[in-house]
Amino acid sequence: MKSIQPNIYPKSGYVFNESDGSKHVASSWPGVIARVKRYREGQGRDSSTVEHEVIFQACLREPILCHEDNGDTRAEVKKSSLRSRVLRWLGELTKRKPTNFVDGGLHAARTDVCIRCPVDKGMPGGGCGACKAAVRELQEEVVGPRQTDSRITACPILGEYLPVSTWLDEPTVVNPELPGECWRRRS
Numbered sequence: 582m583k584s585i586q587p588n589i590y591p592k593s594g595y596v597f598n599e600s601d602g603s604k605h606v607a608s609s610w611p612g613v614i615a616r617v618k619r620y621r622e623g624q625g626r627d628s629s630t631v632e633h634e635v636i637f638q639a640c641l642r643e644p645i646l647c648h649e650d651n652g653d654t655r656a657e658v659k660k661s662s663l664r665s666r667v668l669r670w671l672g673e674l675t676k677r678k679p680t681n682f683v684d685g686g687l688h689a690a691r692t693d694v695c696i697r698c699p700v701d702k703g704m705p706g707g708g709c710g711a712c713k714a715a716v717r718e719l720q721e722e723v724v725g726p727r728q729t730d731s732r733i734t735a736c737p738i739l740g741e742y743l744p745v746s747t748w749l750d751e752p753t754v755v756n757p758e759l760p761g762e763c764w765r766r767r768s
Contacts (some may be wrong), residue, residue: 582645583640587608590716591643591712597635609715611672615722632676666740671719674745679723681750688727691747691764695733698760716742726746739765 595613597605605620607613614632621628640647683691720729721743729744736743738758746765753767760766 583636583649585636585639585646586648589646591639591646593642597638608711608718609668609672611668611675612638612715614672615675633746636649640731644694659710663735663737663740667735667742668715668719669760670740671712671716671742671745674723675719679749682724682727682748683750688747692730692733692743694762695743695747696730698736698763700736700738715723720745736765741765 595607595609597613597617598615599605599620603620604615605613607616614635617635618628619632620630636647723745727748729748731744733743733747735741736746738756739746739754751765754765755767756765
């Protein structure tokens with residue numbers, strides 16, 4: 582199966598041409614996928630194959646954007662930059678559309694833990710304009726109008742964008758690399 586390399590900007594832009602003649606443009610591939618899904622769902626059409634179609638069309642148009650996604654390439658993902666891991670995580674969230682969010686009080690308590698965390702790291706350089714726009718677009722796609730705190734950024738251990746993950750009602754994880762006080766760590 583092919584995957585799009587997230588760090589390569591497509592010459593033709595982040596675009597998908599729908600079979601009905603409509604053109605969908607966004608600031609990232611996950612943004613394009615989200616727009617096409619919304620468009621099809623708005624028309625009462627099946628949107629289950631949108632991701633595959635967007636990737637297929639992008640790879641046909643610009644083969645350099647794509648790579649084969651197999652066990653070897655998945656192992657390399659862990660070596661990728663924090664920015665790439667965060668964008669990938671946000672993209673995956675938009676696919677599964679989380680609907681369970683915590684209340685504002687719990688979000689604030691989690692944010693306070695992250696502010697004090699010794700491993701909370703900013704994405705190096707904050708990223709290029711396209712990366713910043715992609716993060717903003719994906720964040721809005723996942724948490725909507727919920728307020729986020731700019732004092733927290735990304736978890737290099739989990740590869741998660743903390744302003745989003747602090748809102749999600751997700752299970753804790755077993756990961757000894759996480760600090761003992763981390764709200765994501767299962768004791």
